Amino acid sequence: xxxxxxxxxxxxxxxxxxxxxxxxxxxxxxxxxxxxxxxxxxxxxxxxxxxxxxxxxxxxxxxxxxxxxxxxxxxxxxxxxxxxxxxxxxxxxxxxxxxxxxxxxxxxxxxxxxxxxxxxxxxxxxxxxxxxxxxxxxxxxxxxxxxxxxxxxxxxxxxxxxxxxxxxxxxxxxxxxxxxxxxxxxxxxxxxxxxxxxxxxxxxxxxxxxxxxxxxxxxxxxxxxxxxxx
Amino acid sequence: xxxxxxxxxxxxxxxxxxxxxxxxxxxxxxxxxxxxxxxxxxxxxxxxxxxxxxxxxxxxxxxxxxxxxxxxxxxxxxxxxxxxxxxxxxxxxxxxxxxxxxxxxxxxxxxxxxxxxxxxxxxxxxxxxxxxxxxxxxxxxxxxxxxxxxxxxxxxxxxxxxxxxxxxxxxxxxxxxxxxxxxxxxxxxxxxxxxxxxxxxxxxxxxxxxxxxxxxxxxxxxxxxxxxxxxxxxxxxxxxxxxxxxxxxxxxxxxxxxxxxxxxxxxxxxxxxxxxxxxxxxxxxxxxxxxxxxxxxx
Numbered sequence: 001x002x003x004x005x006x007x008x009x010x011x012x013x014x015x016x017x018x019x020x021x022x023x024x025x026x027x028x029x030x031x032x033x034x035x036x037x038x039x040x041x042x043x044x045x046x047x048x049x050x051x052x053x054x055x056x057x058x059x060x061x062x063x064x065x066x067x068x069x070x071x072x073x074x075x076x077x078x079x080x081x082x083x084x085x086x087x088x089x090x091x092x093x094x095x096x097x098x099x100x101x102x103x104x105x106x107x108x109x110x111x112x113x114x115x116x117x118x119x120x121x122x123x124x125x126x127x128x129x130x131x132x133x134x135x136x137x138x139x140x141x142x143x144x145x146x147x148x149x150x151x152x153x154x155x156x157x158x159x160x161x162x163x164x165x166x167x168x169x170x171x172x173x174x175x176x177x178x179x180x181x182x183x184x185x186x187x188x189x190x191x192x193x194x195x196x197x198x199x200x201x202x203x204x205x206x207x208x209x210x211x212x213x214x215x216x217x218x219x220x221x222x223x224x225x226x227x228x229x230x
Numbered sequence: 231x232x233x234x235x236x237x238x239x240x241x242x243x244x245x246x247x248x249x250x251x252x253x254x255x256x257x258x259x260x261x262x263x264x265x266x267x268x269x270x271x272x273x274x275x276x277x278x279x280x281x282x283x284x285x286x287x288x289x290x291x292x293x294x295x296x297x298x299x300x301x302x303x304x305x306x307x308x309x310x311x312x313x314x315x316x317x318x319x320x321x322x323x324x325x326x327x328x329x330x331x332x333x334x335x336x337x338x339x340x341x342x343x344x345x346x347x348x349x350x351x352x353x354x355x356x357x358x359x360x361x362x363x364x365x366x367x368x369x370x371x372x373x374x375x376x377x378x379x380x381x382x383x384x385x386x387x388x389x390x391x392x393x394x395x396x397x398x399x400x401x402x403x404x405x406x407x408x409x410x411x412x413x414x415x416x417x418x419x420x421x422x423x424x425x426x427x428x429x430x431x432x433x434x435x436x437x438x439x440x441x442x443x444x445x446x447x448x449x450x451x452x453x454x455x456x457x458x459x460x461x462x463x464x465x466x467x468x469x470x471x472x473x474x475x476x477x478x479x480x481x482x483x484x485x486x487x488x489x490x491x492x493x494x495x496x497x498x499x500x501x502x503x504x505x506x507x508x509x510x511x512x513x514x515x516x517x518x519x520x521x522x523x524x525x526x527x528x
Contacts, residue, residue, distance in 0.1 A: 040501035059501050059515070078515060080501060081485065099485070099517055118517050119482055138482070138520065 131201035233259025233379035236497035249370030263379030266392035268353025275347040284344035346400030353392035378404035397440030407464035482520035
């Protein structure tokens with residue numbers, strides 16, 4: 001039987017909650033934490049450093065599960081800006097929609113957003129895998145350096161602008177690609193990578209229906225002759 | 231930062247509770263804007279050529295009764311009248327031109343905050359919670375309201391620099407963001423004879439839109455025109471006598487969240503501000519898209 005500990009943000013502050021989550025989960029760790037009444041509050045379950053399941057029941061605010069390490073955080077609602085920003089490991093799952101900068105600068109782990117994300121999803125991504133069940137807004141994967149994004153819906157304008165070595169897979173339409181992003185052929189390892197992430201995210205799509213977007217690597221070296229025309 | 235808040239009531243019950251519902255939305259956004267705040271509430275339009283006028287005096291001990299007596303001796307004696315600290319509101323059949331001329335001559339320190347058949351404005355320095363208490367925001371009633379909590383970045387903190395900004399009649403705007411070319415917009419409009427009261431970027435945006443409308447544009451056409459004129463980051467929430475209008479710039483890096491039910495439309499910078507509204511669990515909650523114009527009619 002999993003041990004379940006309940007918290008209610010209607011009767012305590014986020015700081016009190018996070019201090020408990022950081023320091024008092026105990027050994028052996030409490031296996032499941034339930035958080036009620038998030039009500040759009042910021043930084044809920046940010047800075048986790050322990051393997052524990054955290055269920056947030058409702059809409060959460062900015063920086064939810066930011067800097068996550070090891071924990072498995074599920075938000076049963078929408079989230080504000082920068083969910084799972086700078087995540088190191090573990091999983092963060094958003095059952096609803098996410099606002100801007102979801103998964104920004106994430107270094108590892110898996111972020112699943114079942115709904116849509118707003119702009120700049122996966123900005124400066126450094127290794128996290130992001131699976132979006134819906135669509136992503138403009139400037140997603142801007143300057144993404146490593147990691148994978150699987151987008152089951154459509155992508156907004158300037159997808160993958162100034163992309164480094166992150167790889168993007170898009171099922172739906174792409175409003176426009178950003179500078180230096182280009183469509184590349186789907187190889188067998190791409191199909192496998194998409195299939196694995198879809199399975200982890202519990203989403204059913206045919207991997208072969210995705211387009212691969214990668215870096216054309218034309219921005220890696222400064223070209224004075226380009227005259228800023230990229 | 232800065233917080234923007236809007237609420238449009240779709241039923242008589244919510245019109246009667248407008249102040250009670252919007253006040254916690256505003257004070258909650260005090261974290262985004264602690265230095266000044268303001269709101270504009272809209273009432274059923276007056277008839278018979280009457281207008282609502284809102285006034286501000288920097289001294290909250292100002293003798294409004296003397297002002298009132300002088301006003302009544304100058305204009306119609308039946309004017310409806312209400313004062314609260316540094317603010318006063320009256321209903322009169324005087325025209326804006328007559329009233330401004332009289333103010334300039336007799337009370338140059340009294341600032342005309344708002345003009346229209348529906349609009350009533352309160353704005354001042356101080357934390358939003360203090361303003362809500364001082365001006366009794368919870369007791370307000372009306373069809374719709376927009377409000378702002380300010381964290382000043384580009385111009386000074388003063389009551390005149392607080393939002394909402396008004397221009398023309400029954401039009402006002404609150405802004406989260408910053409414009410980078412307000413000076414050139416201001417100079418262009420000043421050359422057309424348009425008077426500015428502050429060096430604030432939002433006033434430039436507000437007067438630009440009102441100028442376009444005075445030239446015959448609809449608000450939508452004015453906003454479309456602004457896309458190529460206003461440079462900067464913004465979420466604008468506007469109100470006219472009969473609607474709320476929301477728009478974000480092309481980059482959409484200034485936030486906004488909308489919640490809609492059969493009873494109300496609510497807008498705020500963050501969901502926190504909406505989280506305690508009635509029936510929020512069943513509301514349609516969404517984030518407005520860049521350069522899309524959202525309009526909600528009464």
